[in-house]
Amino acid sequence: MLDGMRRDEMRAADADRQQVAARLRAALDEGRLDLGEYDERLQQAYAAKTYGELDLLLTDLPDVPAQAGAAVVPAQGHETRRWLLGLWSGWVPAVAVTTAVWGATSLAEGYAVYYWPVWVAAPWGAVLLWQTVAGLASGEPRRHAEQQAEERAKAQAKEHARQLKRERRALGTDEAPGTPGRPG
Known part of the structure; x- marks a missing residue:
């Protein structure tokens, strides 16, 4: 039965969702996503049921080096x-x-x-x-460690957003540089 099923119709596992979350976090760190996009895509990643839904979240992002996502998952042992x-x-x-x-x-x-x-x-x-x-x-220790890593990533993203907001205030604008209608 699985032979006729396309990849985008196959059910995704928790590990697949966590891998996508790590790639999204790397994209946020690189400045490819803003905090709002990251949060929205992260919620969609954890709600995704198929590979197709996960793949859609990454289509406009370049491949992220493997080590970028490694920081999200804690060390074994x-x-x-x-x-x-x-x-x-x-x-x-x-x-x-x-x-x-x-x-x-x-x-x-x-x-x-x-x-x-x-x-x-x-x-x-x-x-x-x-x-x-x-x-x-x-396998509760692994799930607990992954949950804590995700919470740390969210806290870092919030702090990054606060820092950007402080920088924008210092520049005298609440808009991101390069926003249409604003000099960037």
């Missing part, structure tokens, strides 16, 4: 460590604080009182352990 640290980062200090309170109470009493922090550590730890196993099995 570190993403799992970062995800695990983020997942467990609240548990460790909470258990440490409750254990310190238990220790101070035991010292004040002169003997080791019932270790009540277990009621904080055990249930929370069991939930986190379940989330860790399920997340690692489903």
Whole structure:
């Protein structure tokens, strides 16, 4: 059945959408797209269902070198460590604080009182352990890293837009240079 199907009719995967997002980001960095066009195309890229819809977003852009998109996807290996640290980062200090309170109470009493922090550590730890196993099995660290990279790219694009706006104000115009009707 797939033999008769054209490429532009085939369903695109998340990786394909992320590759297009990386190419759009590179085009924004090169000044080939303004922030409005980038945002619009980025939304269309993540909403695209077929290769044809994705290809339309890049037709007026030259090919972008492979390294330009590489910055969007985080390095392999570190993403799992970062995800695990983020997942467990609240548990460790909470258990440490409750254990310190238990220790101070035991010292004040002169003997080791019932270790009540277990009621904080055990249930929370069991939930986190379940989330860790399920997340690692489903590729959650990679998805989380890609989402954070995309959020960083959007933040950089917004900062770039703010910088352009400040430069335009400094020049005494709110229009981009070269806009019809304005000297550029």
